Amino acid sequence: MDAITTPQNRFVREKDVEALPPPVATGGPVAWMRENLFSGPINTIATLLALYVVVTVVPPLYTYFIGNAVWTGTDGNACRDEVVGYRVGACWAFVWDKINFFVYGSYPADLRWRPNLFFLVFGVGIVWLLWLDAPKRGLAAIYFFLFVPVASYALLYGFPAIGLRTVGTGLWGGILVTIVVSAVGIVISLPLGVALALGRRSKLPIVRLVCVIFIEFIRGVPLITILFMANTMLPLFMSEGVTVDRLVRPLVGVALFASAYMAEVIRGGLQAIPKGQYEGAQSLGLSYPKMMYFIVLPQALRIVIPGIVNTFIGLFKDTTLVSIVGIFDLIRTVESARVDPVWSAPSVNYSGYAFAAIFYFLCCWGMSWYSMSVERRLAASEKR
Structure with missing residues (x-):
């Protein structure tokens, strides 16, 4: 105990210490993305490749299944490009009829x-x-x-x-x-x-x-x-x-x-x-x-x-x-x-x-x- 209470072992702060920055957020979407999608070089590359595939594949699928799809009709003429005036996607009218x-x-x-x-x-x-x-x-x-x-x-x-x-x-x-x-x-x-x-x-x-x-x-x-x-x-x-x-x-x-x-x-x-x-x-x-x-x-x-x-x-x-x-x-x-x-x-x-x-x-x-x-x-x- 004497060694602890001697003046040589005492510490007195002489200068103010700068406040530390706030801790990095550990919750929310940004933290989730940092932890799961961009946690390292390999994970980041895999995430970017997946995004590229999504950007490349999803728009054409949307165009075919929804954007240019035909929803109503009574025969095949409703799903012909030359009749409707644009490139027809899915012919859901046929599916609904059958x-x-x-x-x-x-x-x-x-x-x-x-x-x-x-x-x-x-x-x-x-x-x-x-x-x-x-x-x-x-x-x-x-x-x-x-x-x-x-x-x-x-x-x-x-x-x-x-x-x-x-x-x-x-x-x-x-x-x-x-x-x-x-x-x-x-x-x-x-x-x-x-x-x-x-x-x-x-x-x-x-x-x-x-x-x-x-x-x-x-x-x-x-x-x-x-x-x-x-x-x-x-x-x-x-x-x-x-x-x-x-x-x-x-x-x-x-x-x-x-x-x-x-x-x-x-x-x-x-x-x-x-x-x-x-x-x-x-x-x-x-x-x-x-x-x-x-x-x-x-x-x-x-x-x-x-x-x-x-x-x-x-x-x-x-x-x-x-x-x-x-x-x-x-x-x-x-x-x-x-x-x-x-x-x-x-x-x-x-x-x-x-x-x-x-x-x-x-x-x-x-x-x-x-x-x-x-x-x-x-x-x-x-x-x-």
């Missing part, structure tokens, strides 16, 4: 309330099941996996016992078929993929061998080949006189194809679980089904959320391949509508495909956005 065909295909016009009701029932199930804070989410699973399939079949195909006349799948088309094929593939591929992943890790040799052969065979064959096999060979396995609906065949092929890929994604999550989790569950006396249901699978599925969603997105886009076997999905309806002589115009060919691209982008972006929001929420809960 919108019912793009959505329902050839489904009878007087019965289109049934697909509309199907969209509503299916949409409610999706929102209820995916809304993490929704009330009674246990009932949501029962509603989606039990009620929705039965109601969808009755509404779309028909159920004469309750007054819904039969509408053959040959009349279905457009967005309706795209959603049906993708929904069936997604709903079946997840539980079947889990079963295949568990079977591949099983200690029973026969079960493991069957699962390995199925997964490797399906993953080694292109989807288009699977669809052709399902379309031509599936009826051969049926009894004499038993026919398989033309839409059911690609549904089976798509579901099996997606299940094989889903199994590998989930197997990666199972392998990422530490061995201590299995040992801890066994020490508590949990049986194998309970251990998987309560301990292992929830953690494994959380780990592979990006892989699962990526598989769903790929499946949703791959549904366009069902047109190869004669199913009128959205792409097939666009191809059929653009050859209508009434709408003979150069921009019509591109406008239908532009509409399909926007539809697929919005659906895939929605799935990706939801998966990222779930990941952020789970990451935040782990930090607590």
Whole structure:
């Protein structure tokens, strides 16, 4: 203490010190841009390149989709350059004129309330099941996996016992078929993929061998080949006189194809679980089904959320391949509508495909956005 209080150790300020400048702002848009866009030479160059791409690409896209687009008309003359007097962009008049065909295909016009009701029932199930804070989410699973399939079949195909006349799948088309094929593939591929992943890790040799052969065979064959096999060979396995609906065949092929890929994604999550989790569950006396249901699978599925969603997105886009076997999905309806002589115009060919691209982008972006929001929420809960 003496050393501290001696005069030699005392400090007396003899001159005033200039005030320091105010601290650099740490919040607001300027600070965000400095931190995320211009934090270093490489980041700055990447930002400038991205701005160049945006400036180069966005104006022509705006001109095509909005600026020079044609919104009204009754035939192809409304979308011809020589008629309107300028270079025509997207012909949205054609899309609007064919919108019912793009959505329902050839489904009878007087019965289109049934697909509309199907969209509503299916949409409610999706929102209820995916809304993490929704009330009674246990009932949501029962509603989606039990009620929705039965109601969808009755509404779309028909159920004469309750007054819904039969509408053959040959009349279905457009967005309706795209959603049906993708929904069936997604709903079946997840539980079947889990079963295949568990079977591949099983200690029973026969079960493991069957699962390995199925997964490797399906993953080694292109989807288009699977669809052709399902379309031509599936009826051969049926009894004499038993026919398989033309839409059911690609549904089976798509579901099996997606299940094989889903199994590998989930197997990666199972392998990422530490061995201590299995040992801890066994020490508590949990049986194998309970251990998987309560301990292992929830953690494994959380780990592979990006892989699962990526598989769903790929499946949703791959549904366009069902047109190869004669199913009128959205792409097939666009191809059929653009050859209508009434709408003979150069921009019509591109406008239908532009509409399909926007539809697929919005659906895939929605799935990706939801998966990222779930990941952020789970990451935040782990930090607590």
